[in-house]
Amino acid sequence: MKASPSTKRISPTPSAAKPVAPKRKAKTAAPGDKYAVIRRDLEQQRRIILAEAVEGLANPNGQEALPDVSDQASVEADQNFSMRIREREQRLVKKIDEALGRIDQNIYGICERCEEEIPYPRLKARPVTTLCIDCKTLEEQEEKARR
Numbered sequence: 001m002k003a004s005p006s007t008k009r010i011s012p013t014p015s016a017a018k019p020v021a022p023k024r025k026a027k028t029a030a031p032g033d034k035y036a037v038i039r040r041d042l043e044q045q046r047r048i049i050l051a052e053a054v055e056g057l058a059n060p061n062g063q064e065a066l067p068d069v070s071d072q073a074s075v076e077a078d079q080n081f082s083m084r085i086r087e088r089e090q091r092l093v094k095k096i097d098e099a100l101g102r103i104d105q106n107i108y109g110i111c112e113r114c115e116e117e118i119p120y121p122r123l124k125a126r127p128v129t130t131l132c133i134d135c136k137t138l139e140e141q142e143e144k145a146r147r
């Protein structure tokens, strides 16, 4: 019988001994860096939407088996429904592309209406938005009034 040599070795330097870099005051981030996290979110969201769209094409019904094929009306309703979803996805992808374009042009996060900077938490929550909360509220009120 062979004695298996131990592969485990105790590290001579514990990770806690790592020298801590002196904290430097962060310079104002380059305009592009300011929204690096949001850019990553947008790109990820875009990938997910497109991946789902491809899945939808491979399986247009979005279902393995229809429980009741005789119910033609609900099949058509389903198709209308998935078409509407696809339209919504396309609009969202367009909005994401536009937002990414604005980041590239360093005009991202500026309200289209009042040209004030949109607060970061709002952008983080709704990265494709082009309006600050005040202008968005105004717009919604105007839309309501038009109806």
Ligand SMILES: [Zn+2]
Binding pocket: 111, 112, 113, 114, 115, 116, 131, 132, 133, 134, 135, 136
């Ligand atoms: Zn505004």
